[in-house]
Amino acid sequence: MFNAVIDAPFGKVGIRTGGEALREIVYLPAQTASVEPDGELAARAAAQIARYFEDADAGFDLPLAPLGTPFQRRVWDGICAIEAGEVLTYGELAKRIGSDSARAVGQACGDNPFPIVIPCHRVVSASGLGGFAHHGGEGFFRDVKRWLLAHECTTNRFELR
Structure with a gap:
């Protein structure tokens, strides 16, 4: 389950959030159903990723979950x-x-x-x-x-x- 799924020039992008942080971004095929953002952070992530698709120099200021070694x-x-x-x-x-x-x-x-x-x-x-x-x-x-x-x-x- 994604908190948002947005259109991308190459298909779709799935966004998962949890608590106050972004948890995952996933590349998805074009036939994946879109999902409207279900919260403020998902909407912010969707907007920033969409802005990047329009302008490759767009930056990100999203809180990332502390994942990884x-x-x-x-x-x-x-x-x-x-x-x-x-x-x-x-x-x-x-x-x-x-x-x-x-x-x-x-x-x-x-x-x-x-x-x-x-x-x-x-x-x-x-x-x-x-x-x-x-x-x-x-x-x-x-x-x-x-x-x-x-x-x-x-x-x-x-x-x-």
Whole structure:
């Protein structure tokens, strides 16, 4: 059950809240039924995500639930430091946060409960686009990642594969 489900250029986005915090953002297929926000926080999250779809430079000021391990939170903080329109590889992000493991960084990216707000789509494989939300191969999730990167790209600094 979502507290809101909104339209996105690539399908839908589900929003879950709990207490005073955002608990999860989920990419959903277009045929998913929309759900009007059922509270102030869900409405705020829906509005901020919709604003991002119109303007890739829009920021977020949502209270996030304190989820994840200390390592995951380090990775997610590192992701938040990547500017819109820029990308890092899993290995580059690992070095930035003081880790030796690109694979562990990739796992933490896939475990991110707040995509878009914590823009894990900005982290790619050294050999291409990489997976997304623990989904490899072609399909819906990689198409979402491609859309998000293209939306943020103001110059042709990277090639979408």
